[in-house]
Amino acid sequence: MEQQRVRSREGVAVIPGVACVCVLMAGKLGKPPWQPTMVLSIVYNCSVTTRRHMVVAVCKTGDDAPSIGIDLGTTYSCVAVGKNDRIEIIPNAQGYRTTPSCVAFVDAARLIGDGTKNQATINPTNTIFDAKRLIGRRFSDSKVQEDKKLWPFKVIEGPSDTPKIVVSYKGKATEFLAEEISSMVLGRMKEIAESYVGKPVKDGVITVPAYFNDPQRQATKDAGTIVGLNVISMINEPTAAAISYGL
CATH class of the missing domain: 3.30.420.40 (ATPase, nucleotide binding domain)
Incomplete structure (x- = not known):
């Protein structure tokens, strides 16, 4: 070379x-x-x-x-x-x-990648995927609003029109940014x-x-x-x- x-x-x-x-x-x-x-x-x-x-x-x-x-x-x-x-x-x-670009929250544990697949069907609201479709976007973005209807997890409006993902983690509702x-x-x-x-x-x-x-x-x-x-x-x-x- x-x-x-x-x-x-x-x-x-x-x-x-x-x-x-x-x-x-x-x-x-x-x-x-x-x-x-x-x-x-x-x-x-x-x-x-x-x-x-x-x-x-x-x-x-x-x-x-x-x-x-x-x-x-x-x-x-x-x-x-x-x-x-x-x-x-x-x-x-x-x-x-x-490796699956997926993160799951189970009780006090956090799973990333292949470990998320086996529990996804029984824990859909706390299994996060498609973060790349949210990253850097506004909550009011039409594409975010369309995708939001298809995701099993919850996405809410945060400060300055920032989308935030809500999961149950360590016994309480926790918000995460897409990044x-x-x-x-x-x-x-x-x-x-x-x-x-x-x-x-x-x-x-x-x-x-x-x-x-x-x-x-x-x-x-x-x-x-x-x-x-x-x-x-x-x-x-x-x-x-x-x-x-x-x-």
Whole structure:
């Protein structure tokens, strides 16, 4: 890979002939030219059921602290890390490379990911999913009002027209912002990565839909901050996928 010539456009470095996308992480690499081994990413078919190509971007900064790439999906999420000049899609404790983007509250316990599925039918009002459809939106948003009718859990109007999710947790009604729910999923992905690499993870890249506006992107970044993840960049899923195919 080191002998491959790197071409770049609009802050994205692409190595011809290599099945990966190389994404420039702002503030990490400085000005071009960049070394091919400094930035790595991969296009991974995250969801077989939807057959949608998801993108995981990973920045390798040259220090000992690994950076991770997280695809924070509406239904499933996955995480990858650069290791030994390769990209590793990290399986969770159940051996799956994708983890449900779902959080459930049971008595005094909080379940995240695969553990939520078995209890969802008997605990629907406290099993939260689709947080990505709420994050960064206003409660009065027409899409929120439409989705709200379909969700089994309760969504109320908070301060400044902010949607808040209400669950029963530790014996009382508790309200959560969508970014707090997303932060729990991001936290689990961060834990999966840390368990795999055997050291703390500080920096990461998160993929977001191209239609996300500034408030949605900022709320996603805030979700990472809540769990101690420095979100060094966010990349549009279709943009990275298109670049990887040389479009």
